[in-house]
Amino acid sequence: MDCVFCKIIERKLPSERVYEDEDFIVIKDIRPVAPTHLLLIYKKHVPTIHELSEDDARRFWKVFDIIKKITKNENMDYYRIVANNGAQAGQEIPHIHFHIISGRKLGKIG
Numbered sequence: 001m002d003c004v005f006c007k008i009i010e011r012k013l014p015s016e017r018v019y020e021d022e023d024f025i026v027i028k029d030i031r032p033v034a035p036t037h038l039l040l041i042y043k044k045h046v047p048t049i050h051e052l053s054e055d056d057a058r059r060f061w062k063v064f065d066i067i068k069k070i071t072k073n074e075n076m077d078y079y080r081i082v083a084n085n086g087a088q089a090g091q092e093i094p095h096i097h098f099h100i101i102s103g104r105k106l107g108k109i110g
Helices: 004-009 054-073
Strands: 017-020 024-028 036-042 080-082 097-102
Touching: 004 024, 004 036, 017 054, 024 054, 036 054, 054 097
Parallel strands: none
Antiparallel strands: 017 024, 024 036, 036 097, 080 097
């Protein structure tokens, strides 16, 4: 498989990890759009939300707990969480992930 995130998860590509458990990793984005830009990545290769199985979806219960823990550790009092689903929505890497963005005033979306 030629997925950048899978290669990062397998440690075949370098990344600056700030969190890891059996299902997710959080890394610093190499092309940040703000002073703090983290990526929360599901370790299992699933291209889009529509392709999540029931078992995958059950694992996602902890996403917000991870975000709470990471934002506290990174001293992020405010932040934006973004999940692009599909190329037309701006998803560049077809592997489920969330952007956690902070460190400057963020404008409105839309």
